[in-house]
Amino acid sequence: MSSTTSATTTTTRRIVVLISGSGSNLQALIDALNTPALPDAQIILVLSNRKAAYGLQRAAQANIPTAYLALQPYLKNNPGKTREDYDAEVAKIVVKEKPDLVVLAGWMHIMSEKFLELVDGRKGLKGDDGVEVTHNIPVINLHPALPGAFDGAHAIERAYEAFQKGEIAHSGAMVHRVVKDVDRGEPVIVREVPIEKGEPIESFEERLHKVEHEIIVQAAAKVLEEVKSVQR
């Protein structure tokens, strides 16, 4: 009786994570790798724009390659270069890893159109061999507020202050696709987070970060699944 074996091959998805700080959301991704929450995935590079970012230590402890490139040292070391050139350099570092997904996990640098063009396929990027290649890599960002509520930096503090003034009843967190306009990209995952009357900001922030650690994994898995289905 003939028997056939179906050879099932799973492609390990490659994730690049950009950070600037503690890296607790990076840690959530690391902890979820190859669990049912985030199957068949590996983080192939963690890039920080801050040398002292503890997230770099978290990556090293997980044997994940790291890189550091900050704007001001780049401009100082490359007279005449611009912020856009820096963003293009970041894009070059990222696409060299051939990721399936780029996650901004507390990356505190507003990316110019240049970065997005080079990473999401609107413009080609010349490799070391001089050959121009276009990439179509999704970029997602974790933001500690609801869509359109508190775009930009210091969102947690601004939301807490707005609650204190009676302007909002709750806040939240989201992961969204990255577009030029900061925090205006299509939401991937959105979760409301209540603020309790009289509670200190620290307890609201703790509750919010717990939600972030969940949605960043959910969003990465969701977008990677979309990548898989497109490639089928």
Ligand SMILES: Nc1nc2c(c(=O)[nH]1)N[C@@H](CN(C=O)c1ccc(C(=O)N[C@@H](CCC(=O)O)C(=O)O)cc1)CN2
């Ligand atoms: N083009 C985009 N770039 C980035 C986005 C985005 O949606 N589109 N998201 C941000 C993350 N972010 C909020 O989620 C954010 C990060 C940083 C800033 C900001 O004001 N940065 C200043 C420097 C601040 C500092 O160094 O402390 C700056 O870049 O000049 C606003 C929002 C990531 N990038």
Ligand SMILES: NCC(=O)N[C@@H]1O[C@H](COP(=O)([O-])[O-])[C@@H](O)[C@H]1O
């Ligand atoms: N606007 C971007 C922004 O405010 N991002 C925020 O930076 C923190 C990073 O924490 P982590 O370094 O512990 O992952 C997170 O709270 C994330 O939402």
